[in-house]
Amino acid sequence: MSLISFTNRGIYCSQGDFYIDPWRPVDYAVTTHGHSDHVKSGNANYLCHTLTKPILHRRIGEDLKIETLDYGKSITKNGVKISLHPAGHIIGSAQIRLEYKGEICVVSGDYKTENDGISAPFEPVRCHSFVSESTFGLPVYKWQPQDMVAAEIIRWAEDNIQKGKSTVLVAYSLGKAQRLINILAGRYPIYVHSSIANLNEAIEQSGVPLPATIRITPETGKDILQKGIMIVPPAMRTSRWIKTLINPVTGVCSGWMQVRSHRRWQSADAGFALSDHADWPGLIEAIGETGAETVYVTHGFTAAFSRYLNEAGIYSEEVKTQYGTEEDEEPAATEISA
Amino acid sequence: MKRFAQLIQALETSNKTNDKIDALVHYFDSAAEQDRVWVIALFTGKKPKRPVNSSLLKAWACELSETPEWLFNESYHNVGDLSETIALILPPATALLDLPLHEWITRLQAIEKLPEQEKKDFILNAWQHLGTAERFIFNKLISGNFRIGVSAKTLVNALAKKELVDSNKIMHSIMGKWDPYVIAYDDLVGGSHVNTDNSWPYPFCLAYAMEQEVSALGSPDNWQAEWKWDGIRGQVIKRNNELFIWSRGEELVTDQFPELHILADELDNGTVIDGEILAVRDGRVLSFSTLQQRLNRKTISKKQLEEAPVGLFVYDLLEHGGTDIRDQPLKERRRRLEDVLSRLSPSSGIVASPVITYNDWKELAQIREGSRENNSEGVMLKNLASPYHSGRKRGDWWKWKVNPYTVDTVMIYAQKGAGRRANFFTDYTFAVRDGENLITVAKAYSGLTDQEIRQVDSFVKRNSIEKFGPVRTVKPELVFEIAFEGIAESKRHKAGLALRFPRILRWRKDKTAAEINTLDDLRQLLQASLSLPETPAAAS
């Protein structure tokens, strides 16, 4: 009998009687990472990585029963050994490895194979079956190395500052924002929206140092903001507040920005293809390294990616889940108003 | 070509026209002369000859990238552009080679007559020596269709700024007949290949919206009433046996409207007329959305000519017998205009915009209520003694539109269409804002062009939040202006009101969901319409 099944509540391990990233309330939820499409409120118990715990408290509530594990450590539940391994997606993100009577299954949640310098780098885990995301599972999605994208963003920001424009980077508040802060640190003052500042506090409290940033408040002078770089969540992109800045220009940071028509879609000035998900070569490489005989493909280009794997001789099934992209699922941010 | 790729990137990293003009000026300041000519050619739709067809390009890209054809097609569906799909799907370049733009064009030209294998060797070799951005441009050079969000007007303004030449002259120069393989840049922008005196347009006379009571205009005898058409305002010039059609946006659109080319033969030299380009069938004006199928196209298919035939409803005569007659009173200009038009063949579809006869303001107000029946937006009132002003001048020309029942909404649900469009999301539900919430106010089938439908469809597919059977809940982001005939109270609708005959007027890409109308705006309109007895009773 297979170690996992796909139910209308989420990914279920019947031998261990627990769920992984369920989208409806359950008794025991093993959590890959803190993005809102992977972790919901209302579960009686949570198990997650140590660094994800403060994020869940911040995003879901203080009153949660949370067990934590570090990478490589395990617990056993009803005979099923559960261990967490770096997924390289965001701080605290983990692949969930399940082992029962010699059978090994890994649920990746979201992952990326490039080391972003802030999340623990992705580690392939050998297994019999692997559950993979496929957000960018088409061969047109191949990322430039982070350094090159960073250089592009910096060139753009420098040009803006020179021309007296206010630079606003749009990035989801958990993950992409911290990654940008890390990339841009030391060049210009970085101003962050309060939803990002709050998460930064939670992350720092758990012992991960982040470069210095300044929280944007209604009192922050527009002339001061003009000389730095602002980072705001997607919901702020079309906000009234942005229009009150001096010559604002927005740059969206997302893997979708790889494609021109998607860039045009966002009513942003610039788009930078910086993603926290694996690109096409990354997905293929990661799956190869697991040695998995069966690959379940979740959220993204599931049909195409799964067909490709089957044609490449790796048995694969498409699986319907309720995971989306963070860009879609990010909770609405509040306006900054005076 | 790196320099050109940088220009494209600069043009794409800003939504602001001034930034685009600056980027173009900067490019023209530093690029090689022949490259400048080619950039003007490419941005105005002149393409090099196509040396290889796109199915071969696709096959070679699949081969080089080891991509199965079905996966290439999936990718193409997501990217929406063949040149870009190929650029992105190929493996990274093995080494980089930077040749000037015109050099690539010359080399591409040279392979046209070669056997297929040699063409393939050349293309594959080029792909392996170009970065993604340059590859995209290279592919575009082969397939044509360079659309990168720069209008002819923006290009012209940049050239005018750089060369300190009047922009209308440059517009004529670059819209004229010239061959990018032979012309020199200075000759091109200097206009030595055309006679820019022939095309010289007059500024359009523009009307103000009527704010006061119409009776404040005094005696109806002094005012000429016409329908206010919703088309493309155009100025037609015939001088020295050449015909030019200018749009109000100061673009030369002569080639877009072959139906009007008959004027090259039938108008006398030294004639300039002002009118509205409209979709017209059997003398009846069709809706603006019909005309829209004909706008901004480089080529017009036979089908488009049949489905959206174009005519011209002429308002005014500006130049007659080579003389500028704009200071003559309207009454006299109109007399001469009717004389000029009476000599055209009756089948031309080019007629004087009819004058509405009325005895008093009350009667005109009644006539105006029927405006929508002939696809007009209301009536125009022009002082019979007035000259043809330059630009907008208060007092002589007034537009008196029928109640502008429009509302800006955001799309929240989409559903697939039927028949030809069964694969596309074409039926939409729209909402206005009510405090924090979005409230549904209208459902409308598409009034969009096929291209817009494809864009909306791709947005829906990428931004679905929930599925209910065939219906998708989508991210509230796309703003549409909805036109409607009336508004009524309705207990059946959550909004408490219903719109009569709602339809999509236009897709407001310039607006965000934060800027849509509120339920209160509609309630106010409802109150106002309830107090107007002549408003037709709205269905609920």
Ligand SMILES: [Zn+2]
């Ligand atoms: Zn995630």
Ligand SMILES: [Zn+2]
């Ligand atoms: Zn996810």
